[in-house]
Amino acid sequence: MREVLAAAPVGNDAYREDEAVRSLEDRVAELFGMDSAMFLPTGTMANLVAVSVLCPRGGEVLADQESYVLASGLGGLATVAGLQSRTIHAVRGALDAAAVRAALRPAGWGVLPTSALIVENTHARSGGAVVPLPVLAELSLLAREHGIGLHCDGARIWHAAVATGTSLKAYGALFDTLTVSVSKGLGAPVGALMLGDAERVERARQVRKQLGGGWRGAGVLAAAAEFAVLNNVARLREDHDKAAAIATRLGRQPMINAPVETNIVLVRVRDSVAVHRACARQGVGVFRLAPDLIRIVTHRDVSMERCLEAAEVIAAAIAQ
Protein backbone atom coordinates (compact mmCIF):
# COMPACT_ATOMS: atom_id res chain seq x y z
CA MET A 1 0.00 0.00 0.00
CA ARG A 2 2.84 2.42 0.86
CA GLU A 3 4.43 1.84 -2.57
CA VAL A 4 1.15 2.58 -4.35
CA LEU A 5 0.71 5.66 -2.20
CA ALA A 6 4.21 6.94 -3.00
CA ALA A 7 3.69 6.51 -6.75
CA ALA A 8 0.24 8.16 -6.92
CA PRO A 9 -0.38 10.70 -9.70
CA VAL A 10 -1.65 13.66 -7.69
CA GLY A 11 -3.28 17.00 -8.47
CA ASN A 12 -5.77 19.49 -7.05
CA ASP A 13 -8.92 17.52 -6.37
CA ALA A 14 -10.91 20.71 -5.74
CA TYR A 15 -10.52 21.28 -9.53
CA ARG A 16 -11.01 17.55 -10.33
CA GLU A 17 -7.38 17.42 -11.48
CA ASP A 18 -6.29 14.51 -9.32
CA GLU A 19 -6.08 11.33 -11.36
CA ALA A 20 -5.77 9.00 -8.39
CA VAL A 21 -8.86 10.49 -6.74
CA ARG A 22 -10.86 10.22 -9.96
CA SER A 23 -9.79 6.62 -10.39
CA LEU A 24 -10.86 5.74 -6.83
CA GLU A 25 -14.20 7.53 -7.21
CA ASP A 26 -14.99 5.80 -10.51
CA ARG A 27 -14.06 2.43 -9.12
CA VAL A 28 -16.15 2.70 -5.97
CA ALA A 29 -19.17 4.08 -7.87
CA GLU A 30 -18.89 1.15 -10.27
CA LEU A 31 -18.58 -1.38 -7.43
CA PHE A 32 -21.86 -0.20 -5.90
CA GLY A 33 -23.54 0.33 -9.29
CA MET A 34 -24.16 4.00 -8.46
CA ASP A 35 -23.68 7.00 -10.74
CA SER A 36 -20.95 8.90 -8.97
CA ALA A 37 -18.75 8.98 -5.91
CA MET A 38 -16.74 11.63 -4.11
CA PHE A 39 -13.71 11.11 -1.87
CA LEU A 40 -13.66 12.88 1.52
CA PRO A 41 -11.42 12.83 4.59
CA THR A 42 -13.85 11.20 7.02
CA GLY A 43 -17.09 9.29 7.35
CA THR A 44 -18.49 12.07 9.52
CA MET A 45 -17.96 14.65 6.79
CA ALA A 46 -19.29 12.24 4.15
CA ASN A 47 -22.52 11.73 6.10
CA LEU A 48 -23.01 15.45 6.67
CA VAL A 49 -22.44 16.24 3.00
CA ALA A 50 -24.74 13.43 1.84
CA VAL A 51 -27.59 14.42 4.13
CA SER A 52 -27.13 18.09 3.23
CA VAL A 53 -27.82 17.38 -0.43
CA LEU A 54 -30.68 15.02 0.36
CA CYS A 55 -32.65 17.36 2.63
CA PRO A 56 -33.44 21.05 2.42
CA ARG A 57 -31.98 23.10 5.27
CA GLY A 58 -34.53 23.31 8.04
CA GLY A 59 -35.96 19.92 7.05
CA GLU A 60 -36.48 16.82 9.14
CA VAL A 61 -34.74 13.44 9.10
CA LEU A 62 -35.68 10.20 10.81
CA ALA A 63 -32.95 7.93 12.18
CA ASP A 64 -32.59 5.31 14.85
CA GLN A 65 -31.70 6.62 18.27
CA GLU A 66 -28.47 4.59 18.38
CA SER A 67 -27.29 5.60 14.91
CA TYR A 68 -23.75 6.96 14.62
CA VAL A 69 -24.98 10.26 13.14
CA LEU A 70 -27.16 10.94 16.16
CA ALA A 71 -25.32 9.16 18.96
CA SER A 72 -21.77 10.14 17.98
CA GLY A 73 -22.12 12.96 15.44
CA LEU A 74 -21.95 15.68 18.11
CA GLY A 75 -25.06 17.40 16.79
CA GLY A 76 -23.61 17.96 13.31
CA LEU A 77 -26.93 17.20 11.62
CA ALA A 78 -28.40 20.19 13.43
CA THR A 79 -25.46 22.58 13.54
CA VAL A 80 -23.90 21.92 10.13
CA ALA A 81 -26.72 20.52 7.97
CA GLY A 82 -29.43 22.58 9.70
CA LEU A 83 -31.73 19.59 10.16
CA GLN A 84 -34.19 18.57 12.80
CA SER A 85 -34.00 14.89 13.65
CA ARG A 86 -36.54 12.52 15.15
CA THR A 87 -35.57 9.14 16.49
CA ILE A 88 -37.10 5.76 15.82
CA HIS A 89 -36.40 2.64 17.84
CA ALA A 90 -34.42 -0.05 16.01
CA VAL A 91 -33.46 -3.60 16.92
CA ARG A 92 -29.84 -4.34 16.05
CA GLY A 93 -29.99 -1.40 13.66
CA ALA A 94 -33.07 -2.67 11.83
CA LEU A 95 -35.77 0.00 11.70
CA ASP A 96 -39.30 -1.28 11.60
CA ALA A 97 -41.00 -0.09 8.38
CA ALA A 98 -44.38 0.23 10.12
CA ALA A 99 -42.86 2.45 12.81
CA VAL A 100 -41.19 4.59 10.16
CA ARG A 101 -44.45 4.85 8.19
CA ALA A 102 -46.29 5.93 11.34
CA ALA A 103 -43.66 8.57 12.08
CA LEU A 104 -43.60 10.17 8.62
CA ARG A 105 -45.00 13.68 8.51
CA PRO A 106 -46.44 14.67 5.16
CA ALA A 107 -46.30 18.27 4.03
CA GLY A 108 -49.21 20.27 5.32
CA TRP A 109 -50.17 23.41 7.12
CA GLY A 110 -48.09 23.90 10.26
CA VAL A 111 -46.16 20.65 9.80
CA LEU A 112 -42.48 20.18 9.00
CA PRO A 113 -42.48 17.35 6.48
CA THR A 114 -40.02 14.47 6.75
CA SER A 115 -37.29 14.83 4.11
CA ALA A 116 -35.20 11.71 4.58
CA LEU A 117 -34.59 8.51 6.47
CA ILE A 118 -31.11 7.44 7.60
CA VAL A 119 -30.08 3.79 8.04
CA GLU A 120 -26.72 2.37 9.12
CA ASN A 121 -25.17 -0.92 7.97
CA THR A 122 -23.41 -2.56 9.70
CA HIS A 123 -24.73 -0.97 12.85
CA ALA A 124 -21.87 0.18 15.04
CA ARG A 125 -23.58 0.53 18.42
CA SER A 126 -25.25 -2.85 17.97
CA GLY A 127 -21.81 -4.42 17.71
CA GLY A 128 -21.49 -4.52 13.94
CA ALA A 129 -24.90 -6.12 13.42
CA VAL A 130 -25.89 -6.59 9.79
CA VAL A 131 -29.21 -5.00 8.87
CA PRO A 132 -30.94 -7.67 6.75
CA LEU A 133 -31.29 -6.84 3.05
CA PRO A 134 -35.11 -7.38 3.04
CA VAL A 135 -35.45 -4.81 5.85
CA LEU A 136 -33.44 -2.29 3.84
CA ALA A 137 -35.41 -3.11 0.69
CA GLU A 138 -38.70 -2.49 2.49
CA LEU A 139 -37.44 0.85 3.82
CA SER A 140 -36.23 1.79 0.34
CA LEU A 141 -39.66 1.07 -1.11
CA LEU A 142 -41.32 3.03 1.66
CA ALA A 143 -39.01 6.01 1.09
CA ARG A 144 -39.73 5.98 -2.63
CA GLU A 145 -43.49 5.65 -2.11
CA HIS A 146 -43.46 8.70 0.16
CA GLY A 147 -41.01 10.74 -1.88
CA ILE A 148 -38.42 11.02 0.88
CA GLY A 149 -34.69 10.43 0.56
CA LEU A 150 -32.94 7.34 1.91
CA HIS A 151 -29.36 7.68 3.12
CA CYS A 152 -27.24 4.77 4.29
CA ASP A 153 -24.29 5.31 6.59
CA GLY A 154 -22.34 2.39 5.23
CA ALA A 155 -19.05 3.08 6.97
CA ARG A 156 -18.79 -0.71 7.42
CA ILE A 157 -21.05 -1.87 4.59
CA TRP A 158 -18.12 -3.91 3.27
CA HIS A 159 -18.44 -6.08 6.37
CA ALA A 160 -22.16 -6.60 5.77
CA ALA A 161 -21.46 -7.67 2.19
CA VAL A 162 -18.76 -10.13 3.22
CA ALA A 163 -20.73 -11.54 6.17
CA THR A 164 -23.86 -12.22 4.12
CA GLY A 165 -22.53 -12.68 0.60
CA THR A 166 -24.71 -9.76 -0.54
CA SER A 167 -23.30 -7.92 -3.54
CA LEU A 168 -22.29 -4.30 -3.16
CA LYS A 169 -24.56 -3.50 -6.11
CA ALA A 170 -27.55 -4.99 -4.27
CA TYR A 171 -26.94 -2.45 -1.52
CA GLY A 172 -26.20 0.39 -3.93
CA ALA A 173 -29.55 -0.11 -5.68
CA LEU A 174 -31.48 0.74 -2.51
CA PHE A 175 -30.18 4.13 -1.44
CA ASP A 176 -30.28 7.69 -2.77
CA THR A 177 -27.02 8.42 -1.03
CA LEU A 178 -24.51 6.07 0.56
CA THR A 179 -21.31 6.70 2.49
CA VAL A 180 -18.52 4.14 2.90
CA SER A 181 -15.29 4.28 4.90
CA VAL A 182 -11.94 3.01 3.71
CA SER A 183 -10.03 3.83 6.89
CA LYS A 184 -11.66 1.27 9.19
CA GLY A 185 -11.50 -2.47 8.46
CA LEU A 186 -10.18 -1.87 4.94
CA GLY A 187 -6.99 -0.42 6.44
CA ALA A 188 -6.42 2.70 4.33
CA PRO A 189 -4.86 5.53 6.32
CA VAL A 190 -7.59 8.10 5.67
CA GLY A 191 -10.85 8.47 3.84
CA ALA A 192 -14.48 7.87 3.05
CA LEU A 193 -16.65 8.20 -0.04
CA MET A 194 -20.11 9.58 -0.61
CA LEU A 195 -22.09 8.03 -3.46
CA GLY A 196 -25.27 9.03 -5.24
CA ASP A 197 -26.61 10.19 -8.57
CA ALA A 198 -24.46 12.52 -10.64
CA GLU A 199 -26.46 15.64 -9.82
CA ARG A 200 -26.37 15.04 -6.05
CA VAL A 201 -22.67 14.27 -6.03
CA GLU A 202 -21.98 17.44 -8.03
CA ARG A 203 -23.88 19.48 -5.44
CA ALA A 204 -22.08 17.57 -2.71
CA ARG A 205 -18.76 18.79 -4.14
CA GLN A 206 -19.87 22.34 -3.35
CA VAL A 207 -20.85 21.40 0.21
CA ARG A 208 -17.56 19.54 0.72
CA LYS A 209 -15.72 22.69 -0.39
CA GLN A 210 -17.76 24.81 2.04
CA LEU A 211 -16.66 22.50 4.84
CA GLY A 212 -13.01 22.88 3.88
CA GLY A 213 -12.84 19.55 2.11
CA GLY A 214 -11.52 20.77 -1.26
CA TRP A 215 -8.16 19.11 -0.93
CA ARG A 216 -4.94 19.27 -2.86
CA GLY A 217 -2.75 16.26 -3.43
CA ALA A 218 -5.42 13.93 -2.07
CA GLY A 219 -4.27 11.35 -4.61
CA VAL A 220 -1.73 9.87 -2.21
CA LEU A 221 -4.63 8.97 0.07
CA ALA A 222 -6.91 7.95 -2.78
CA ALA A 223 -4.29 5.57 -4.14
CA ALA A 224 -4.04 3.89 -0.73
CA ALA A 225 -7.84 3.77 -0.56
CA GLU A 226 -8.12 2.17 -3.99
CA PHE A 227 -5.52 -0.39 -3.00
CA ALA A 228 -7.58 -1.17 0.11
CA VAL A 229 -10.80 -1.51 -1.88
CA LEU A 230 -9.14 -3.84 -4.36
CA ASN A 231 -7.21 -5.98 -1.89
CA ASN A 232 -8.72 -5.83 1.56
CA VAL A 233 -12.43 -6.49 1.23
CA ALA A 234 -12.60 -10.28 0.94
CA ARG A 235 -10.13 -10.69 3.80
CA LEU A 236 -12.54 -8.97 6.22
CA ARG A 237 -13.83 -12.49 6.81
CA GLU A 238 -10.65 -13.16 8.80
CA ASP A 239 -11.50 -10.23 11.09
CA HIS A 240 -15.00 -11.64 11.57
CA ASP A 241 -13.50 -15.01 12.49
CA LYS A 242 -11.20 -13.32 15.00
CA ALA A 243 -14.16 -11.50 16.60
CA ALA A 244 -16.09 -14.77 16.78
CA ALA A 245 -13.11 -16.45 18.44
CA ILE A 246 -12.86 -13.67 21.03
CA ALA A 247 -16.61 -13.91 21.65
CA THR A 248 -16.32 -17.65 22.15
CA ARG A 249 -13.55 -17.12 24.71
CA LEU A 250 -15.60 -14.48 26.55
CA GLY A 251 -18.79 -16.47 26.15
CA ARG A 252 -19.40 -16.80 29.85
CA GLN A 253 -19.84 -13.05 30.09
CA PRO A 254 -23.33 -11.72 29.36
CA MET A 255 -22.34 -10.51 25.92
CA ILE A 256 -24.85 -8.19 24.43
CA ASN A 257 -24.29 -8.52 20.71
CA ALA A 258 -24.39 -12.30 20.36
CA PRO A 259 -24.28 -13.62 17.77
CA VAL A 260 -21.23 -11.70 16.64
CA GLU A 261 -21.80 -11.12 12.94
CA THR A 262 -18.81 -9.07 11.89
CA ASN A 263 -15.71 -7.58 13.54
CA ILE A 264 -17.10 -6.04 16.73
CA VAL A 265 -17.72 -7.64 20.12
CA LEU A 266 -19.63 -5.77 22.81
CA VAL A 267 -19.39 -6.99 26.37
CA ARG A 268 -21.33 -5.83 29.42
CA VAL A 269 -18.99 -5.37 32.35
CA ARG A 270 -19.33 -4.03 35.89
CA ASP A 271 -16.91 -1.16 35.38
CA SER A 272 -15.64 -0.35 31.90
CA VAL A 273 -13.06 2.14 33.23
CA ALA A 274 -11.41 -0.58 35.35
CA VAL A 275 -11.50 -3.11 32.50
CA HIS A 276 -10.09 -0.57 30.06
CA ARG A 277 -7.28 0.31 32.46
CA ALA A 278 -6.39 -3.33 33.20
CA CYS A 279 -6.34 -4.18 29.48
CA ALA A 280 -4.25 -1.12 28.61
CA ARG A 281 -1.64 -2.18 31.18
CA GLN A 282 -1.24 -5.40 29.15
CA GLY A 283 -1.13 -3.58 25.82
CA VAL A 284 -4.68 -4.50 24.80
CA GLY A 285 -6.90 -1.71 23.52
CA VAL A 286 -10.63 -1.89 24.23
CA PHE A 287 -13.06 0.99 23.84
CA ARG A 288 -15.34 2.19 26.66
CA LEU A 289 -18.71 2.53 24.94
CA ALA A 290 -20.60 3.13 28.20
CA PRO A 291 -19.85 2.87 31.94
CA ASP A 292 -20.84 -0.79 31.78
CA LEU A 293 -19.98 -1.66 28.20
CA ILE A 294 -16.75 -2.30 26.35
CA ARG A 295 -16.23 -2.68 22.62
CA ILE A 296 -13.58 -4.87 21.04
CA VAL A 297 -12.82 -4.42 17.34
CA THR A 298 -10.67 -6.78 15.28
CA HIS A 299 -8.69 -5.72 12.24
CA ARG A 300 -6.01 -6.75 9.79
CA ASP A 301 -3.03 -5.67 11.89
CA VAL A 302 -3.75 -8.03 14.78
CA SER A 303 -3.43 -11.75 13.99
CA MET A 304 -5.75 -14.51 15.21
CA GLU A 305 -3.04 -15.64 17.61
CA ARG A 306 -2.69 -12.17 19.12
CA CYS A 307 -6.49 -11.83 19.29
CA LEU A 308 -6.68 -15.02 21.33
CA GLU A 309 -3.98 -13.68 23.66
CA ALA A 310 -5.93 -10.43 23.94
CA ALA A 311 -9.10 -12.39 24.78
CA GLU A 312 -7.29 -13.95 27.76
CA VAL A 313 -6.22 -10.51 28.98
CA ILE A 314 -9.76 -9.15 28.58
CA ALA A 315 -11.30 -12.16 30.33
CA ALA A 316 -8.92 -11.72 33.27
CA ALA A 317 -9.65 -7.97 33.43
CA ILE A 318 -13.38 -8.60 33.49
CA ALA A 319 -13.03 -11.26 36.18
CA GLN A 320 -11.06 -8.94 38.53
Ligand SMILES: Cc1ncc(COP(=O)(O)O)c(C=O)c1O
Ligand atom coordinates in the same frame (compact mmCIF):
# COMPACT_ATOMS: atom_id res chain seq x y z
C1 LIG B 1 -21.18 3.81 11.51
C2 LIG B 1 -20.19 4.94 11.48
N1 LIG B 1 -20.42 5.98 10.67
C3 LIG B 1 -19.58 7.01 10.59
C4 LIG B 1 -18.41 7.02 11.33
C5 LIG B 1 -17.50 8.22 11.24
O1 LIG B 1 -16.34 7.94 10.55
P1 LIG B 1 -15.04 8.88 10.75
O2 LIG B 1 -14.42 8.47 12.03
O3 LIG B 1 -14.19 8.56 9.55
O4 LIG B 1 -15.51 10.28 10.76
C6 LIG B 1 -18.13 5.96 12.18
C7 LIG B 1 -16.88 5.97 12.98
O5 LIG B 1 -16.55 5.08 13.71
C8 LIG B 1 -19.04 4.88 12.26
O6 LIG B 1 -18.83 3.85 13.08
